[in-house]
Amino acid sequence: MAKDIPLTIKDAAAALRSGETTSSEITEAILSRVDLLNEELGAYVTVTKDQALEQAAQADVDLAAGNDTGPLQGIPLAIKDIIAMRGAGTTANSRILDGGWCPDHEAPVTARLRAAGSVFVGKSTTSEFALGLPDPDKGFRVPRNPWNVDHTPAGSSSGTGIAVAAGLALGGLGTDTGGSVRGPAAANGHTGLKVTFGRVPKSGVVPLGYSLDSIGPMARSAYDCALMLEVMAGHDPSDPNAADVPVPDYPSLLDGDVSGLKIALPMPYFFEHDALDDEVRDAVLAAVGSLRDGGATTAETALAYAAEAKEANHLILVAEAFAYHRRNLATRWSDYGKFTRPALARGAFFSSSDLVQANRLRTVFCAEVASLLADHDVIVTPTAATPAERADSMDVSKRLSLPSYTGHWNLTGLPAVSVPVGLSASGLPMSMQIIGRPFAEATVLKVADALQRTTEWHLSVPPIAEPATV
Amino acid sequence: MAVPTSDTVAALLEAAQLTVEPHEFETMVADYPVLRAAADSLYLAELDFVEPAVAFDARTAYLST
Numbered sequence: 001m002a003k004d005i006p007l008t009i010k011d012a013a014a015a016l017r018s019g020e021t022t023s024s025e026i027t028e029a030i031l032s033r034v035d036l037l038n039e040e041l042g043a044y045v046t047v048t049k050d051q052a053l054e055q056a057a058q059a060d061v062d063l064a065a066g067n068d069t070g071p072l073q074g075i076p077l078a079i080k081d082i083i084a085m086r087g088a089g090t091t092a093n094s095r096i097l098d099g100g101w102c103p104d105h106e107a108p109v110t111a112r113l114r115a116a117g118s119v120f121v122g123k124s125t126t127s128e129f130a131l132g133l134p135d136p137d138k139g140f141r142v143p144r145n146p147w148n149v150d151h152t153p154a155g156s157s158s159g160t161g162i163a164v165a166a167g168l169a170l171g172g173l174g175t176d177t178g179g180s181v182r183g184p185a186a187a188n189g190h191t192g193l194k195v196t197f198g199r200v201p202k203s204g205v206v207p208l209g210y211s212l213d214s215i216g217p218m219a220r221s222a223y224d225c226a227l228m229l230e231v232m233a234g235h236d237p238s239d240p241n242a243a244d245v246p247v248p249d250y251p252s253l254l255d256g257d258v259s260g261l262k263i264a265l266p267m268p269y270f271f272e273h274d275a276l277d278d279e280v281r282d283a284v285l286a287a288v289g290s291l292r293d294g295g296a297t298t299a300e301t302a303l304a305y306a307a308e309a310k311e312a313n314h315l316i317l318v319a320e321a322f323a324y325h326r327r328n329l330a331t332r333w334s335d336y337g338k339f340t341r342p343a344l345a346r347g348a349f350f351s352s353s354d355l356v357q358a359n360r361l362r363t364v365f366c367a368e369v370a371s372l373l374a375d376h377d378v379i380v381t382p383t384a385a386t387p388a389e390r391a392d393s394m395d396v397s398k399r400l401s402l403p404s405y406t407g408h409w410n411l412t413g414l415p416a417v418s419v420p421v422g423l424s425a426s427g428l429p430m431s432m433q434i435i436g437r438p439f440a441e442a443t444v445l446k447v448a449d450a451l452q453r454t455t456e457w458h459l460s461v462p463p464i465a466e467p468a469t470v
Numbered sequence: 471m472a473v474p475t476s477d478t479v480a481a482l483l484e485a486a487q488l489t490v491e492p493h494e495f496e497t498m499v500a501d502y503p504v505l506r507a508a509a510d511s512l513y514l515a516e517l518d519f520v521e522p523a524v525a526f527d528a529r530t531a532y533l534s535t
Binding site: 307312346358362 | 486489490504505522523
């Protein structure tokens, strides 16, 4: 049985400084959990045990010597396997990268976390190239939802989502092009932040959609995401899209006060769609009610072009991804996973004018959202229309006709945080999304944190990962 | 006379130099009208005079090259 460990980064950081535990003890406990659960849950592609133990030992030495590099020091994290990390090749869960991409390179975001003293448990599972569904025939572990292994953990940052939920890391990195941080955070029952486009440099990441990609923190709480973002954010010249915008002290801005906050609820597409599960809608509206109890005001409204924006995001994503992959698709089709290759090949079905038109729709949708955010501080929607699907019933063709609530905020480049709001009758997490103005990560995290001060859904542990079990 | 969807899909795949499995081709033929309708839904009259949201900042574009 592995030793119990703190649930949150905040608690672990306090325990490290009070002498209650050490980074080595936490890391060893987490590695023991990984030994027990990774085969079944498929959270990690590569476990960097030796590196993690070295980093943990160094953190303990530094803390004992009074060399405190901040709250991420000695904290075990999972790094999504499309992000370059020194000491571990990046596979993107694909045979195409042949044994690992850039094993000696480190993305700026990973370098920042390393410099802050974090411990890297390993490279976490991604949907192949951050797209598609797992293909069990390609030699990678299939990721499974720790709340019910028959269900999907969602993607594409599946592994980090699983790792946080199951105590196989205290936090981690995901990337988000159409919902790949928020979807797994929702499916696995914790918090995930999609940052403003350009807030975190994305160089050193295998691209999916150049104009949509972002790297975001995933952790149990909004406060933990703020601790991570504080280290991750900021300009870097290696990414032409990285924004040179000051980085506020995010954690200090989470004061729990939502009095006077104006929340927009765009009803027609996001709350009244036939495909939206009643339990999910009720849970989201109950959470909104909690914020109202805290002094926030809400307004039911509408957001024009919501359906078209979903299509525009998909079209741009596919077109940009197809440009990156076309040469390999033409020569190595069968090396791609069986769900990835047809999804990428959709790029061949759109024309150049379709792409321009999608970006014109992007202009008007951004204007609609800007208008809504001129009168409201945040927009709230469900993160996903249903709890996590059964893995054996996932259908990529069917998804074309279903609503999606996440890609809109990649299209607009806005920050959006996913927070758990309950468990369904079937015992699966449900989640809501809080969207804010450009670079207003502090606002969306503040709202999420305020909710998490009055609820404990983000601290729920799936039975498979309870200390008595592992 | 309308071109069969299967011919359109085959031509687009050939133009992109992609060779797919027969069952994948069948799925693509089934999905193509949905994808085409999604793209066509973006050709709205009110977009006729709208500039695309394409960002390019010459101050930073050459820093990484």
